[in-house]
Amino acid sequence: MGYNDTIRSCRTFSNKCGGSYCIRIYNRPDFQGQMMEFSDDCGSIHESFQCRSIHSCNVMEGYWTFYEHPSFRGRQYFMPPGEYRKFSDWGAMCANIGSFCKITDF
Numbered sequence: 306m307g308y309n310d311t312i313r314s315c316r317t318f319s320n321k322c323g324g325s326y327c328i329r330i331y332n333r334p335d336f337q338g339q340m341m342e343f344s345d346d347c348g349s350i351h352e353s354f355q356c357r358s359i360h361s362c363n364v365m366e367g368y369w370t371f372y373e374h375p376s377f378r379g380r381q382y383f384m385p386p387g388e389y390r391k392f393s394d395w396g397a398m399c400a401n402i403g404s405f406c407k408i409t410d411f
Contacts, residue, residue: 326367346406358400
């Protein structure tokens with residue numbers, strides 16, 4: 306997935322995600338700092354969010370998987386709907402998240 310594909314697949318700063326998937330990520334704990342809202346997969350947090358870490362998030366709709374590295378590689382974190390005030394809330398030992406995607410099949 307190239308840079309332009311990543312930009313197309315990562316919808317940002319919308320008022321409503323639409324569909325059945327919506328996640329907000331923040332670069333600071335407790336839903337502080339820069340926020341971006343997504344309704345689709347993101348292959349590179351760094352290219353889309355200009356940050357290499359997610360310190361808090363709000364999974365508003367759907368189920369997601371965080372990946373430790375870009376391109377959906379590395380350690381995975383299952384993200385059901387809910388509020389995650391700090392990275393340890395989803396079981397991570399650090400805030401480095403490289404990519405994430407929707408879970409469409411169980």
